Amino acid sequence: MPHLKPRLPRGFRDFLPEAMLKRDYVITTVREVFHRYGFEPLQTPVLELRETLFGKYGEDAEQLIFEAQHGRSDKDPLAMRYDLTVPLARVVAQYENDLKFPFRRYQIAPVWRGERPQRGRYREFYQCDADIVGVGSMAADAELISLLVTVLQRLGFVEVVVKINNRKLLTGMGQYAGVETAQLADLYRSVDKFDKIGADGVAEELRGRGIAPAVVARMMTLLQAQGPGLAALDAAETLMQGSAEAREGIAELRDMAQHMAALNIPPAFYEFDFTMVRGLGYYTGPIFEAVFKGGGMGSISGGGRYDQLIGMFRKESLPTTGISLGIERFIDLMDDLNLYPAHIGGTVVQxxxxxxxxxxxxxxxxxxxxxxxxxxxxxxxxxxxxxxxxxxxxxxxxxxxxxxxxxxxxxxxxxxxxxxxxxxxxxxxxxxxxxxxxxxxxxxx
RNA sequence: GUGGUAGUAGCUCAAUGGCAGAGUACUUGAUUGUGGAUCAAGUGGUUGCGGGUUCGAGCCCCGUCUACCACCCCA
Structure with a gap:
């Protein structure tokens, strides 16, 4: 009798019991911290209407969305969720009378993206998201950083830093330097490579995108307004007095820093980095991203404020900020660094x-x-x-x-x-x- | 989506175009109330898959699949 060769689609994985027990340990730790910070669970379907997902992420990202259908119908085109944030925005708009605001929810669930797989990067992966809907105060953003640092500490990570920036500051920088609004997206893309290709590399790429050399030079000065802790903010503020948007971004970061200090977040775990940009188009305020200092993995967590997204499903938007923990990358790193307690990963049998x-x-x-x-x-x-x-x-x-x-x-x-x-x-x-x-x-x- | 590297026993890897091997793991025994160590024997392969070149292909060529790396992007 002929048999089919057993195999999986590209970028999809099975988890045998030992690996599953390690995953459970990480997920359980994350869930406990979510509860500790007062977040409530939410579950949404794997499939959404195609129209719910498209138009929220930007053109490049949308080419990665898996679309879905069944054999007998071409009505109601469907798609598999690309993240947990857009489904949250839909839920908030759909059930606003049943929810208590501020709405703090978490969701731990798989999402799908048709990217070319690599280590720490899969086509099916879990995201662990915590979001606060209905709060414009930077107190909310600071709590998410605190939550993230708590998870990282509980899992045993040491060589990790949370980079913090602000979209308003980036936009203000661009405008102040004289970059055309239409070119801001290109600007972000190049700036984000600062870590990888350095200041000269970024400058060269910006000139290559047709931005005037004098503007590029001003931009580079602004970007490199670095310094330990709040000193970075002082330096940036001095340089950008002329931009109202930049001043607003800096004020938000100062506000956030005060809340973070009161939350007792160890300063070694975070820094302000004006070269950090997040790709998703919907961010409007503070953005954050955690990276392993040893490199080789991309970001292990990311998030930020997206005050306009819920407005895609509702007459008036609601100020919202959220964070996504990349547990697949946590797990790959923990395997490398051997961070699991000795008794995790064998069997459930006692x-x-x-x-x-x-x-x-x-x-x-x-x-x-x-x-x-x-x-x-x-x-x-x-x-x-x-x-x-x-x-x-x-x-x-x-x-x-x-x-x-x-x-x-x-x-x-x-x-x-x-x-x-x-x-x-x-x-x-x-x-x-x-x-x-x-x-x-x-x-x- | 673009470019590159690789794929041989469950795993890690050998094998000038000329009989497909080792270590480890696995099975059995040495050991009829006790795991790990040691010794002995044994099982295990359509060399990822499909074509082509050749007297002959694991090896050369083309295609394809998968993993990994660099881009793109991102958790």
Missing amino acids: ALVTIFSEDTRAESTRLAAELRAAGLCTELYMAEGKLKLGKQFEYADKKRIPLVVILGSDEIAQGVVKVKRLADASETTVPRADLPAALRHLLPA
Whole structure:
């Protein structure tokens, strides 16, 4: 009988149990922090109406959207969600009477983009978004940075920095330097490469885009108004007194900095960087992006304020700011850096109950049932073949089950159970009734 | 979407155009109340897939798929 070669579409992945347990650890950590900051869960469908998604991201991005249909209809063209932000905007406009504002929601769910895959970059990937709808204050933006830094710390990241900029400042810079409004998008694209191609590279690219050399020179001075902490803002402000929009952007960043200080965010985790630009067209105010200092991965988180987006679905927009945590990149980096706690990633099983012989199988089965009733994740040995304790231990060892429970004829006669902890080969014998407590005591913290 | 590198046993990799191999993993045994270590034996392949050149192709050529890298863009 002919069979199909098993394979996956490009950029899509399976996750076997060990990898899945590591993913769960990261997602659970993120969810706990979301709750800690008072965000509520939201779920939306994988598919949206095509019209909901198109016209929100810009032409380049929209070529990456997966479109969907079923075999019998060409009505209601559909598309797979490209991010979680536009679905949020739709939900806010659709259910505004049912929501309590400010609306703080989080969503952890897969999104799809038809990009050419690479490490840390897939066609199906999870985003973990937290957004605050209905707050124009920079207090909201500062909370998102605080939340992000908390997640990064909880996962064990050290060599990470959150770069912060402001769209108004970038626009103001461009206008102040004399860049035509129509060329602002080109300007952003080139400026964003500052890290990669350096000041000279950016200047060259800007000239190549037809921007006058004198304008480019002014632009480069503005961009390089760097400095530690608030000093960068002082330098930029001095240079850009003439631009109302730039002054507004700087004032927002100062405001944000005050809230961040009060939130006790370690200053080593963030910096103001006027060369950081985010691609998505809908940002209007502060923007932020986290990068691993070791490089090789692009941004591991990104977000910003998009005060106009909800206006695409509603008469009046609502001020909104949001952040997206790139857990796929967290996970790839954590694999590289070995940041998982030792007990994450083996198995969910806490104890294996062995079968000593056919005569004692029923007793072992009853014991497994007792352990499960007591809340312990318990596997009862079931592999086919001869019942040899050696095999059963080997099975537990390979599967990284921490505890092995032995109930042989001697133990049954005495009303006790023997437990071996594989990590240190220690054996403990306890009265049967005490077994659940004993197992809990022996498990890794 | 553009350009580049690679693909051989489950995994990591060998093999001048001339018999497709090693390490590791896996199975069994040494070991009839106990995993890891050691020793022995064994299983495992349409060399990603499809064409072409050649007496002969893992190796050369074309196409294709996938992964990775650099762009583009982004989580």
